[in-house]
Amino acid sequence: MTLLNRPKLLSLEEILPLTNDPQLQQKYKIVEGNLLGNLRLGLLLQDLDMLAGKNAKMYIDQFYKDVRVVTAAIDNILIRNIFRANRDIILKSRINYVGKTSMEVGIRIEQDNKHIATCYFTMVARIGDINNDSGAELPSLQYIDEDEKIRAKKALERKNHYLDEIKNIDKPLECEDFKSLFKLYRETQSSTFNGKYMDSFIMENWERTFPEYKNPNQTIFGGYLAKKSFELASLCSESISNGRSIVGAVNRINFYHPVLIGDKLKYTSNVIYTSGPFICVESNIYRIGRGEKKISALTNSCNFTFINVDDKLKALNVEKVYPYSFEDYLKTIVAKETLNKLLMEDSPLLLKDITKDTNIGTD
Secondary structure, X not given: OOOOOOHHHOEEEEEEOOOOOHHHHHXXXXXXXXXXXXXXXXXXXXXXXXXXXXXXHHXXXXXXXXXXXXXXXXXXXXXXOOOOOOOOEEEEEEEEEEOOOEEEEEEEEEEOOEEEEEEEEEEEEEEOOOOOOEEOOOOOOOOOOHHHHHHXXXXXXXXXXXXXXXXXXXXXXXXXXXXXXXXXXXXXXXXXXXXXXHHHOEEEEXXXXXXXXXXXXXEEOHHHHHHHHHHHHHHHHHOOOOOEEXXXXXXXXXXOOOOEXXXXXXXXXXXXXXXXXXXXXXXEXXXXXXXXXXXXXXXXXXXXXXXXXXXXXXXXXXXXXXXXXXXXXXXXXXXXXXXXXXXXXXXXXXXXXXXXXXXXXXX
16 A cells, blocks of 8 residues: 655545535525625535545554544635635645644635635644543655645744744733724723723623534534634624625634533634724633533634625725723734734735725724
C-alpha cells in the first residue's frame, strides 16, 4: 500500500448538488425564494468541519487505529462572492501542513466557477480516553513541488501569527485606542445621549446534548457547535439590522474544551461593534458538565462580521452601539481593529464590494 505522505495525495472533493435537488435546496435556504445570499452558512460550516475531519483521518489512519480527530480552530473565512442556494457548491479539501500532533486542512469553496471562500481548519490527533488523553505524534509530510512548499509555508505563517496574537493579548492600549474610547465615553455622558448600549443586543439559548449528536469520538462535532453558534449570531445581528443581515466574514473560531453527551450548553451572542452597514457579533458557548450545577468551561469563542443590506444587496447603515463596562470597551477596540484589517485586505471580498459606494464610519 502506497503511503499518502504528500499534500497532493491527501486531497478530497465533495459536491453539494443544489442545482437539481429541490429537497437539498430547501434544506440550505434561509427563507423561501431565490434571494441572493439566501444560504444557511451555519449548515455549511458543519459540512466543512466534517470534510476537514475526513481529510485528516486519511493521513492519521495510516499510522494509528484508535486516534480521535478533533477540531481545534477554524481560521478566518472571508466571503469573496455571494452564495446562491440553487447552485451546486464544490468543496475542495487538502492537508497543507502537518506538525507534531496537529495539521492544517484547507478547504476551497467554489460555486458557478467562482471562488466563494477559503477556510483553514486546525485538526488535532488525540489518543487515549477522552478524560485522560494526549496528543498523538504524527510523521511529517513531504513537501516536494513549489505549490506544496508555498502552502506549507503559509500554514506555518498563519499558525505563528495566531500565537503572536495570543502573546500580545494583554498588551497596553495604544494612544489612538484611548482617544477613541474617550470619545465614546464623552458621547455617553452627554445630556442629550439617547444611544443604545451593547447589552441591548444580547441573545441567549440553552440546549442539552443528546446521543444522536455524537461523532465517532463520543463527543459533539465541532461543526455542529459552529453551526449553532453562527445561527444565534445571525439572529442577534438581525436585532439591530433594518434590512437583511448577510455574513461577510467568519473570524477565527476557537474550540477550547470537548463537549460530551449529556452536557448542557449555554449559547450567547452579542453585537459588540457597528460601523456603517457592518455588524460585529461575538458568540460564545459555555458548558455545564453532567451532574454539575455551574458553568465549568468556555467551550467555544467565535466572532462574525455581518453586512446590513436591502433585497438588492445595497448596503444600509445601522445604528451605533456603545460600550458600557470596561470589558465592553476592550471588545469594541478588538472588533474595530478586526474590521479595519478586513477592509484593508488586498483580495476581493464581499464586504468591500457591497459597501464600496458607502461611507463607512470610523468610530
